Amino acid sequence: MSILTFLIPVTLCMGAIGLAAFFWSLRHGQYEDLSGDAERILHDDDAPLVPAHTPRPPVATKETTK
Numbered sequence: 001m002s003i004l005t006f007l008i009p010v011t012l013c014m015g016a017i018g019l020a021a022f023f024w025s026l027r028h029g030q031y032e033d034l035s036g037d038a039e040r041i042l043h044d045d046d047a048p049l050v051p052a053h054t055p056r057p058p059v060a061t062k063e064t065t066k
Contacts, residue, residue: 025031
């Protein structure tokens with residue numbers, strides 16, 4: 001039962017820290033452009049890593065291995 005005298009204040013402090021962090025993020029504009037961030041991940045603005053017209057290596061078949 002004595003552990004509750006320790007756990008209850010710790011839980012309340014952790015909740016207060018979380019609430020303070022949430023209000024800090026609201027004050028600093030972290031939630032201003034939610035739709036822009038959600039759509040930005042869908043658009044690929046970078047150049048492709050492999051060019052579209054790369055020659056493929058030849059495939060060994062029965063006719064080419066004779």
